[in-house]
Amino acid sequence: xxxxxxxxxxxxxxxxxxxxxxxxxxxxxxxxxxxxxxxxxxxxxxxxxxxxxxxxxxxxxxxxxxxxxxxxxxxxxxxxxxxxxxxxxxxxxxxxxxxxxxxxxxxxxxxxxxxxxxxxxxxxxxxxxxxxxxxxxxxxxxxxxxxxxxxxxxxxxxxxxxxxxxxxxxxxxxxxxxxxxxxxxxxxxxxxxxxxxxxxxxxxxxxxxxxxxxxxxxxxxxxxxxxxxxxxxxxxxxxxxxxxxxxxxxxxxxxxxxxxxxxxxxxxxxxxxxxxxxxxxxxxxxxxxxxxxxxxxxxxxxxxxxxxx
Amino acid sequence: xxxxxxxxxxxxxxxxxxxxxxxxxxxxxxxxxxxxxxxxxxxxxxxxxxxxxxxxxxxxxxxxxxxxxxxxxxxxxxxxxxxxxxxxxxxxxxxxxxxxxxxxxxxxxxxxxxxxxxxxxxxxxxxxxxxxxxxxxxxxxxxxxxxxxxxxxxxxxxxxxxxxxxxxxxxxxxxxxxxxxxxxxxxxxxxxxxxxxxxxxxxxxxxxxxxxxxxxxxxxxxxxxxxxxxxxxxxxxxxxxxxxxxxxxxxxxxxxxxxxxxxxxxxxxxxxxxxxxxxxxxxxxxxxxxxxxxxxxxxxxxxxxxxxxxxxxxxxxxxxxxxxxxxxxxxxxxxxxx
Numbered sequence: 001x002x003x004x005x006x007x008x009x010x011x012x013x014x015x016x017x018x019x020x021x022x023x024x025x026x027x028x029x030x031x032x033x034x035x036x037x038x039x040x041x042x043x044x045x046x047x048x049x050x051x052x053x054x055x056x057x058x059x060x061x062x063x064x065x066x067x068x069x070x071x072x073x074x075x076x077x078x079x080x081x082x083x084x085x086x087x088x089x090x091x092x093x094x095x096x097x098x099x100x101x102x103x104x105x106x107x108x109x110x111x112x113x114x115x116x117x118x119x120x121x122x123x124x125x126x127x128x129x130x131x132x133x134x135x136x137x138x139x140x141x142x143x144x145x146x147x148x149x150x151x152x153x154x155x156x157x158x159x160x161x162x163x164x165x166x167x168x169x170x171x172x173x174x175x176x177x178x179x180x181x182x183x184x185x186x187x188x189x190x191x192x193x194x195x196x197x198x199x200x201x202x203x204x205x206x207x208x209x210x211x212x213x214x215x216x217x218x219x220x221x222x223x224x225x226x227x228x229x230x231x232x233x234x235x236x237x238x239x240x241x242x243x244x245x246x247x248x249x250x251x252x253x254x255x256x257x258x259x260x261x262x263x264x265x266x267x268x269x270x271x272x273x274x275x276x277x278x279x280x281x282x283x284x285x286x287x288x289x290x291x292x293x294x295x296x297x298x299x300x301x302x303x304x305x306x307x308x309x
Numbered sequence: 310x311x312x313x314x315x316x317x318x319x320x321x322x323x324x325x326x327x328x329x330x331x332x333x334x335x336x337x338x339x340x341x342x343x344x345x346x347x348x349x350x351x352x353x354x355x356x357x358x359x360x361x362x363x364x365x366x367x368x369x370x371x372x373x374x375x376x377x378x379x380x381x382x383x384x385x386x387x388x389x390x391x392x393x394x395x396x397x398x399x400x401x402x403x404x405x406x407x408x409x410x411x412x413x414x415x416x417x418x419x420x421x422x423x424x425x426x427x428x429x430x431x432x433x434x435x436x437x438x439x440x441x442x443x444x445x446x447x448x449x450x451x452x453x454x455x456x457x458x459x460x461x462x463x464x465x466x467x468x469x470x471x472x473x474x475x476x477x478x479x480x481x482x483x484x485x486x487x488x489x490x491x492x493x494x495x496x497x498x499x500x501x502x503x504x505x506x507x508x509x510x511x512x513x514x515x516x517x518x519x520x521x522x523x524x525x526x527x528x529x530x531x532x533x534x535x536x537x538x539x540x541x542x543x544x545x546x547x548x549x550x551x552x553x554x555x556x557x558x559x560x561x562x563x564x565x566x567x568x569x570x571x572x573x574x575x576x577x578x579x580x581x582x583x584x585x586x587x588x589x590x591x592x593x594x595x596x597x598x599x600x601x602x603x604x605x606x607x608x609x610x611x612x613x614x615x616x617x618x619x620x621x622x623x624x625x626x627x628x629x630x631x632x633x634x635x636x637x638x639x640x641x642x643x644x645x646x647x
Contacts (some may be wrong), residue, residue, distance in 0.1 A: 025412050062391070109418060117389065121409060127379045128414055131386020131394075134371065136346065139390070158410075161379035169371075 001235060007050070013047040014084075019277045021080040021090075022299045023292065029076065029096035031291035032105055035281060037077030039181035039214070039272040040148060044081050047146060047221045051228070051235070055085040059113040065143050066132050068117045068207045069177060070125020071150030073289075075107040078115070085294065087114035122286050123156025125149065128158035130166050133174035144233055148177045152184030155193045160205065167206025170263040176207070177228045178267060179214065183285045199269055207267045215269025227266035253267045277304045323463045326337045327487030329427050331463040333361025335470045336395055340366055343474070345393045349373060351380045357397035357427045358487075377402045381410035381422070388420035393474060400426035400483055401434075404445035415479050416452045423473050424481045429459070430520065430572030431606050432485035434614045438605045447577025449481045450550050456480040456502060456548040459571075459579075464493040465547055468500035476502055485521055485572075486611070492524045492545075505556040511542030513628060515560035515567045517547045519546050519579050521611075522570040522599075522620055529625035537635055549582060561594040566632060568597050569625035572620055575600040597630055 003011070019041050026032040047067060048054075055061045058188070069078050076096070083090040095101040102111035106120025117128045127146035153159060161230060166174055182304055186192045195201070199209045210226060212219035228234055274288070275281025278300045279292075302308065321334040340346045340362055341590045347369045354360035354372055363370030373380045377398060384394040396403070401410070403426040415422045424446060433440045449457045456476060460466040466484060473480040498506060508523065509530045518526040530541035542564055544556055560567055567587070570579035580598030587596060601618050615621040619628060630636075 066389075068386075117386070118413070121413050122413055123378070124382055125412060127382025127410070128377075128386035128389065131383035131388075132390045133386075135381065135387045135390025135392050138369070138392070158378035158382065161376035162371070162382065165373050165376065165383065168374075280481050 001225065003218055008217045011045055011049060014049055015042050016277070018045060018080055018084060019304045020301045021084065022077055023278070023297050025076050025080055025093045025096050025303070026290070027292045027294065027297040028094050029105075029161070030065045032076035032096070033073040033289050035183070035274040035284075035287040035290070036071060036179065036181060037074045037152060038276045038278060038281065040071070040074055040077055042178055042181045042215045042217065043148060043179065043220060043270055044077055046217060046224065048081050048085055049220065051224050053143065054114070056082075056114065058281070059087055063141065063143055066129070066145040068129040068145065068147040069107070070123045070129070070147050071122070071127070071153055072106040074150075075103070075105055075120070079103055079112065081106060082112065082114040085114070097175055108309065122150065122153040123158035123293045126159055126162035126166070129173055129176075130162050130169075132151060133171045134169065136173055137171075142233060144173050144175060144228070144231055146177065148173045148179060151178055151180045151182065151195060151198070152192070152194055154178065154198065161282070163202065163205040163207065166265045167267030170190055171265045172231045172263060173233070174265050175224065176265065176267040178269045179272055180269050183274045183283070183288065185283055185288050202267045202269070206264055206287065208261050208264040209267055209269060211269045211271065213216045214272035216274055220270070225271055227268065227300045230264070230266055235288060279303045311406060321463075321467070323491055326463065326563060327358075327408045328460070328463045328466050328484050328489060329341070329358040329487040330361065332425055332470055332484065333358035333464050335467045339471065339474060343393070345391065346474070347371070347387060347392050348392050349380055349384050350394045351375055351377050351398050352399050353427075355374065356399070357425065359395065359397040359425070362395075372462040372562065374388070378408040378410050380406045382480045382528045384422045385410070385414035385418060385420050388415070388422050389418075393421050393423065395423045395424040395425055397427060398444070399440065400429040400445045400611065401440060401442040403481070404442060404448045407436070408448065412452055416454045419478055421452050421477060422479050424479070425484065426481060427484045429483040430485065430488050431601070431614045432489070432521070432572070432611050434606070434609050434611045437608055441606045442584050442625045443572070443574045443606055444577070445481075445483060446549055446571070446579065447581070448571045450577065450582065453480055455550060457483075458502065459483045459519040459544055459549060460519060460547055462489060462493055464496045465500060469502075469547065471500050472500065473547055483520070489521045490524045500547070503551045505553040506545040506547065507542060507556070508545050509541065509543040511540040512564055513540045513566070514633065515544060515564045516570060516625065516629075517546050517557065517567060517579065517583050518570040519549065520572050521615070522572060525615070525620060525622045526570055526625055528622045528638055529629070532622065532626050533629060537630065539629070539633065539635075540562045541560055541629070546579060546583075549579060552582050552586065554586045557583050558590055558592055561587060561590070561592045567597045568599060568625070568629060568632065570599045570625055571621060572615070573600050574603060576603060595632055597628065597632060599625065
């Protein structure tokens with residue numbers, strides 16, 4: 001069911017608000033992986049404000065959908081989202097990275113409510129997410145597991161070990177997203193270690209691949225809803241008409257799986273821009289990790305909100 | 310809480326089954342009672358005997374193929390979903406190929422994953438040094454939160470497998486290839502994680518040992534008592550972490566001499582753990598370690614290798630005689646040797 005115009009506007013506004021918070025947290029922290037947090041901000045917004053079935057006041061609720069941030073360095077992004085969703089008081093984020101803070105750059109699930117897996121070392125998340133998905137199916141539970149990978153992370157062999165196993169086991173209740181922002185620490189992915197043809201690689205590993213613009217909420221929604229339909233978990237009936245005139249988005253994202261692709265897990269390759277929303281960070285490899293003083297932070301937030309400085 | 314073992318008589322026959330086969334049977338028995346128990350392996354279901362569990366519960370055994378990183382990562386996720394995964398592969402892969410998954414995904418997150426590492430030490434000696442694992446105890450001891458157990462034989466393996474289910478958090482249980490001699494004749498000798506078992510009393514000398522060395526040490530103690538009149542205490546230190554410090558210190562105070570024996574490098578294993586306790590205690594005693602020197606082990610059948618590295622009965626007897634200054638052949642009279 002496509003998003004309504006109002007839903008799209010609300011999600012866009014929420015994403016701007018969250019991006020500003022990510023800038024603030026980076027400033028308070030003295031530095032964070034802001035580039036890859038901003039590139040995944042719209043994906044996180046769609047998941048946490050539309051699709052994940054979670055209870056922020058009951059973070060360990062057994063029936064919740066799981067989310068594994070395999071690109072754990074984007075912790076500054078996830079922590080901002082979790083604070084805004086009410087998992088913990090937002091004021092705690094002032095301690096980010098500080099001595100004995102619960103928040104390190106790579107979030108610790110034992111310390112931060114709402115973090116389903118402690119990640120940071122790349123290539124670990126998809127296996128854990130697959131284990132969760134297997135556990136759900138074994139226990140006949142209907143909750144879903146989402147896993148967000150970085151594109152550079154797909155250099156790790158362990159990602160492909162997990163991918164092979166996910167398709168072997170037909171883990172359709174695992175929904176994988178790749179934040180394809182095209183940059184890694186040392187430069188463009190295609191210069192450091194080429195990933196292309198990335199979609200073909202996932203396809204060859206037995207996945208149903210959906211490629212989208214990772215900053216377009218209509219496409220994000222269509223892709224996630226398609227994946228949920230393949231998982232046998234279409235979004236429960238929702239009031240309000242579908243968005244008139246909205247394209248269904250990527251073809252594979254619409255409706256249930258066809259017979260020849262049934263049982264394939266879904267990967268959503270979200271083409272994104274590193275540093276998205278901040279003009280001086282966008283596409284700039286130097287902003288993989290960075291720090292801001294208050295003046296630069298104001299410029300960044302002005303760029304996000306379209307406000308003049 | 311006592312480790313109640315109950316119905317072991319119909320679960321396995323230790324005289325006809327290997328250590329790993331006993332593990333497979335016991336795990337299956339536990340699986341009957343506890344649906345949270347699931348199993349994973351990486352194309353070694355047959356070699357590790359976790360396949361015994363899979364025959365009974367095919368839907369509860371995941372074979373990930375030859376992919377150890379995914380093996381341990383998936384186990385972590387399954388534990389996060391409320392299950393108690395048992396993961397079996399060879400110790401060399403469990404401790405090194407996938408170490409970061411074991412450390413970061415399992416131990417750091419404090420998850421209930423039980424690792425049954427087979428073919429430990431030089432028990433698969435003829436396979437070549439790629440398949441030896443003489444470093445795993447040192448590696449696993451260094452991981453915060455990890456319980457490390459090296460059972461002496463099949464009976465102790467059964468005890469360890471049962472006990473680790475009761476104990477929250479990750480555990481590493483190191484087995485041999487499965488053809489090691491039995492030391493015990495039943496499970497009922499009071500096994501508790503973290504508590505050494507005194508398998509022979511003695512006041513003159515103490516051997517602290519684990520794994521296959523327990524059998525050899527017990528035999529060595531008998532020889533020393535009968536031929537040299539030396540009363541040797543033998544401590545089966547099946548749990549390497551948490552170590553039974555009190556048993557070590559009592560032995561140091563009461564016998565004045567300690568020798569550690571293990572199928573592992575002398576760096577970082579049982580000997581080092583015992584030395585740590587002694588060095589920080591202020592209790593003085595003579596002390597030596599038997600194990601593999603700082604090298605890559607030779608190829609050969611385990612019995613030959615145990616002899617080569619002095620981990621066998623004769624090696625232990627000789628080493629203790631040297632430590633005690635006993636000159637065994639002073640009279641040069643060969644008549645009394647036959």
